[in-house]
Each structure stands twice: as C-alpha cells, then as structure tokens.
Amino acid sequence: MKAMSCKLLVIGAGPGGYVCATRSGQRGIDTVIVEAKKPGGTCLNVGCIPSKALIHAADEYHKVARFAAGDSPLGIGASEPRIDLARTMQWKDEIVGRLNGGVAGLLKNASVKVVEGWARFRDGKTVEVETETGLQTIHAEQVVIATGSRPVELPALPFGGRVISSTEALALRQVPSRLVVVGAGYIGLELGTAFAKLGAHVTVVEALPRILPQYDAALTRPVEVRLRQLGVEVLTGAKATGLTPAGDALAVETGDGQHKALAADHILVAVGRAPLTAGWGLEALDLDRDGPFLRIDARCRTSMRGVYAIGDVTGEPMLAHRASAQGELVARIVAGDDRIWDSACIPAICFTDPEIAVAGLLPEAARATGVEILTGLSPFQANGRALTLGEDAGFIRVVARADNHLVLGIQGVGAGIAELSAGFALALEMGARLEDIAATVHAHPTQSETLMEAARNALGHSQRHHAP
Numbered sequence: 187m188k189a190m191s192c193k194l195l196v197i198g199a200g201p202g203g204y205v206c207a208t209r210s211g212q213r214g215i216d217t218v219i220v221e222a223k224k225p226g227g228t229c230l231n232v233g234c235i236p237s238k239a240l241i242h243a244a245d246e247y248h249k250v251a252r253f254a255a256g257d258s259p260l261g262i263g264a265s266e267p268r269i270d271l272a273r274t275m276q277w278k279d280e281i282v283g284r285l286n287g288g289v290a291g292l293l294k295n296a297s298v299k300v301v302e303g304w305a306r307f308r309d310g311k312t313v314e315v316e317t318e319t320g321l322q323t324i325h326a327e328q329v330v331i332a333t334g335s336r337p338v339e340l341p342a343l344p345f346g347g348r349v350i351s352s353t354e355a356l357a358l359r360q361v362p363s364r365l366v367v368v369g370a371g372y373i374g375l376e377l378g379t380a381f382a383k384l385g386a387h388v389t390v391v392e393a394l395p396r397i398l399p400q401y402d403a404a405l406t407r408p409v410e411v412r413l414r415q416l417g418v419e420v421l422t423g424a425k426a427t428g429l430t431p432a433g434d435a436l437a438v439e440t441g442d443g444q445h446k447a448l449a450a451d452h453i454l455v456a457v458g459r460a461p462l463t464a465g466w467g468l469e470a471l472d473l474d475r476d477g478p479f480l481r482i483d484a485r486c487r488t489s490m491r492g493v494y495a496i497g498d499v500t501g502e503p504m505l506a507h508r509a510s511a512q513g514e515l516v517a518r519i520v521a522g523d524d525r526i527w528d529s530a531c532i533p534a535i536c537f538t539d540p541e542i543a544v545a546g547l548l549p550e551a552a553r554a555t556g557v558e559i560l561t562g563l564s565p566f567q568a569n570g571r572a573l574t575l576g577e578d579a580g581f582i583r584v585v586a587r588a589d590n591h592l593v594l595g596i597q598g599v600g601a602g603i604a605e606l607s608a609g610f611a612l613a614l615e616m617g618a619r620l621e622d623i624a625a626t627v628h629a630h631p632t633q634s635e636t637l638m639e640a641a642r643n644a645l646g647h648s649q650r651h652h653a654p
C-alpha cells in the first residue's frame with residue numbers, strides 16, 4: 187500500500203472540488219485532489235456544458251427548419267434541414283474534452299496532485315483510494331468533501347432500457363421520435379425543449395400543478411406558450427406509475443384520475459438530484475445532516491473539525507457556480523483568510539425557451555420577509571433590440587424595498603436573458619437602489635435597457651420610448 191500526506195485533500199473534481207484545489211494550490215498549499223471519473227464533474231461531463239451544447243444545436247436546427255417551412259418574417263428561406271445527431275454529439279464531446287484538458291491544466295499549473303480513483307474515508311483525516319496501480323492511502327490535515335450529486339431514481343421507474351437519466355439523454359445518437367419526460371423542472375424542460383426542436387414528439391409529465399414550480403406563474407407563462415407552439419404536450423398534476431405491461435409506454439395517472447399510456451422510445455426521468463453521500467465511508471465520519479445533505483456552517487465547515495463540504499452534497503441550490511464559490515471560500519479559509527459566506531445572491535438560469543433568469547428574491551419571497559415592497563416590470567415588447575432580434579416575449583422585473591428602494595431581487599424571462607443575469611447579480615452584490623439602476627446609462631439598442639426601464643417603472647417614472 188502506498189501512502190502520502192498533504193495539507194489539504196479534496197474529494198471530487200467537479201466545479202466545487204477543482205476550484206477549491208486550484209485556488210488552494212495557487213496559495214502555495216500542499217493540495218491533493220481525488221477524482222474517480224473525469225475532471226470537471228457532473229457539470230462539465232454530463233451536465234451544464236453538454237446540455238447547453240445540445241440546446242444550442244437544437245436552436246440552430248429549429249431555426250433552419252422554420253426557414254424551410256417558410257415561417258420567417260425576415261424573408262429568409264432554406265431547404266429541408268438535416269441533423270446528424272451522432273455528429274452533434276461528437277462536437278459536444280470535443281468541447282467537453284477540451285474543457286477536461288483545461289481543468290487538468292489548471293490543477294497541474296497550481297501544483298495540485300491528482301489521484302485517480304474512488305476515495306473512501308477511513309477516518310476524518312485518512313482516505314484510501316483504489317487506483318489502477320493499487321491502494322493509495324492519503325493522510326491530510328484538512329479535508330474537503332465535494333462528492334456532488336446523482337439523479338433521483340423513481341422506485342416505479344428504475345433506470346435501464348428505455349428509462350434514462352439526463353446522462354444517457356445527452357449521449358443519444360439519434361433523435362427519438364417519441365420522448366416522454368417525467369419532471370418539468372430544469373432538466374426536463376431544458377432537454378425536453380431541445381429534443382422537441384430537433385423533431386421529437388415530446389410529452390412532459392409533472393406531478394405538481396405547474397411547470398417549474400419554484401418560479402411564479404408570470405415567469406413561466408412565456409415558456410408554457412413556447413412549449414405549446416413547439417407541440418410539446420404538458421401533463422401537470424400527473425403521476426407516472428411505471429411502465430405498461432408491454433414495457434414500451436409510460437403509465438400515467440392524470441390529475442382527474444384517468445389512466446393513460448404514453449408510448450415512448452425513451453422515458454427521461456428528471457425528478458431532481460440527490461446528494462452523493464453513500465459509498466465513500468460517511469459512516470466513518472458520522473457528520474451531521476441537513477435532510478439528505480451534509481450540514482455546513484457559513485464557512486462550509488461540517489460537524490467534524492477539519493472537514494469541510496461544498497457543492498451539491500451540501501444542499502440547494504444545486505448549481506455549479508454555488509459549488510465553485512464555496513470551493514473558493516474554503517481555499518481562502520484554509521490559506522488563513524478570515525472569510526465567511528456573504529454573497530448577496532446565487533443567480534439561477536433555466537435555459538428554456540425563452541430563458542428564465544433569477545437573482546435574489548421573487549416578489550412573494552420578498553413580501554414574506556415582512557417588508558413592504560415595490561415591483562417594476564418592463565416587457566421586451568417595448569424594447570427595440572428585442573424586436574430587431576425577432577424575440578419579444580418576456581420581461582424583466584425588479585423587486586425593491588418600498589422604504590429605501592434597496593433592490594432585493596431581479597428576475598426576467600426572455601431570449602438570451604442568461605447573459606443579462608451578470609448585471610442582475612452585480613446590482614444585488616453592490617447593494618444597488620432602484621435609483622442606481624434607473625440612472626445608469628444603458629447602451630442602446632440593447633435588451634439590458636429593459637432592466638433600466640423596470641427600475642424606472644418601480645419608481646413610478648414613465649417609460650421612455652426609444653426611436654426604433
């Protein structure tokens with residue numbers, strides 16, 4: 187058995203773990219990271235990056251298909267579109283491969299030692315890793331658990347055969363003719379929309395009464411409209427009860443008690459993700475839990491001294507940038523900085539059509555804090571740039587305290603709004619008031635002017651109309 191020791195040991199090289207290890211290495215800390223699969227974790231290999239590549243490819247294909255159907259008010263025509271999904275997947279894999287190399291390079295340049303294999307805790311300071319060349323013991327002064335999450339499996343619909351998770355959906359070589367999606371959350375709607383644009387007949391089954399139930403109805407309405415336009419059938423308040431006896435369809439109980447069989451080539455189950463807390467010796471540590479997650483404090487410390495946890499294994503929101511920000515925080519703490527988690531918000535984007543972007547509090551959550559609030563909304567229909575892009579669905583909304591106009595939240599739905607979310611988060615982080623946003627000169631013509639107009643509307647100022 188080989189043995190090594192280090193100051194900081196990170197388990198898992200996802201966006202939490204690799205950022206933590208890189209920053210720690212850059213600060214001159216003797217750091218080791220253990221990864222069983224490829225660098226970059228869920229996000230890079232089977233999550234954020236491959237899904238956004240597929241969504242982009244689907245958008246491009248759909249655009250050409252609309253042109254070919256003579257459905258272009260811009261007067262653009264095209265001949266029949268074709269899609270070679272195997273080639274699309276190869277393109278996506280090349281992007282992933284480049285980024286894998288990028289992460290490996292970052293770790294190397296920061297002098298982080300990478301151990302490939304599955305780690306298992308022996309105690310709070312010792313881990314054993316099954317590597318290709320035998321068992322490796324690593325003893326560390328401090329440890330970071332960044333093991334991430336896995337897709338939730340429904341007992342009535344175990345993964346296998348036709349029943350797939352996002353990982354298999356992101357590796358399909360052919361566009362399915364009939365795709366049934368269970369769960370109208372982030373994954374179900376992002377991938378369901380992409381496959382619908384690629385020509386699949388998509389049906390989405392959601393247990394709750396609304397799609398994307400974490401957002402308010404105003405934010406999700408433009409997405410519902412677009413799903414309908416794309417021919418996506420959405421069954422809300424419906425329960426997937428298992429496969430039909432023949433095994434080629436999903437048995438569903440609808441809200442009104444009817445039973446349906448939805449024939450499908452693939453059934454994508456996307457009903458959430460669960461923290462990866464099994465298989466790596468959590469029993470040896472006996473850490474406090476917060477529901478299924480590892481409990482952490484504002485310094486990402488678990489209940490055991492010298493053991494930190496970051497990313498999906500620690501709770502919602504399970505987003506890559508939260509994991510990375512926590513990783514950065516822990517690296518600084520281990521390097522001796524006196525830091526705690528004090529970010530004003532963790533923005534979230536749902537890459538549906540149109541995209542939804544949320545930073546800070548939604549109106550209902552802001553009201554629930556007990557303060558009186560102001561809201562201001564500006565639609566993209568009144569925005570020259572949105573009209574020139576042929577994408578005028580949606581709006582931006584600002585939520586602020588009524589007394590001092592401190593901005594509490596900014597949300598929006600609209601084409602390309604993901605890129606505007608940086609401004610939303612910056613405003614919240616800088617403690618902006620409505621007047622700050624309203625008085626900032628925004629470049630014309632840009633969709634970002636809609637944020638300025640929303641702030642003006644919250645202040646009761648009349649909307650300014652630019653010449654088109």
Ligand code: FAD
Nearest residue numbers: 198200202222227228229233234305334497498504505506
């Ligand atoms: P992970 O990325 O899950 O990484 C954990 C790593 O630890 C894995 O590589 C795993 O192999 C390794 N590991 C676990 N246990 C061990 C062990 N015992 N020994 C060795 N290695 C181990 N988030 C966004 O912010 N934006 C998006 O657009 C987005 N899109 C997504 C799309 C899909 C389809 C999915 C599934 C997720 C998406 N997410 C998105 C969520 C995002 O992927 C996660 O929030 C993020 O990856 C969490 O990072 P992490 O470092 O906590 O864990």
Ligand code: NAD
Nearest residue numbers: 369370371372373374392393456457458459504535536537
């Ligand atoms: P989700 O929590 O976003 O959505 C799950 C949906 O499934 C919910 O609407 C829920 O009501 C529904 N559901 C639960 N059980 C059901 C059942 N038995 N039958 C029918 N519907 C059921 O989960 P997800 O889409 O699997 O994504 C997992 C996580 O991955 C997200 O929460 C997010 O943290 C992350 N993610 C983020 C992005 C992004 O940032 N753009 C994209 C994809 C995934």
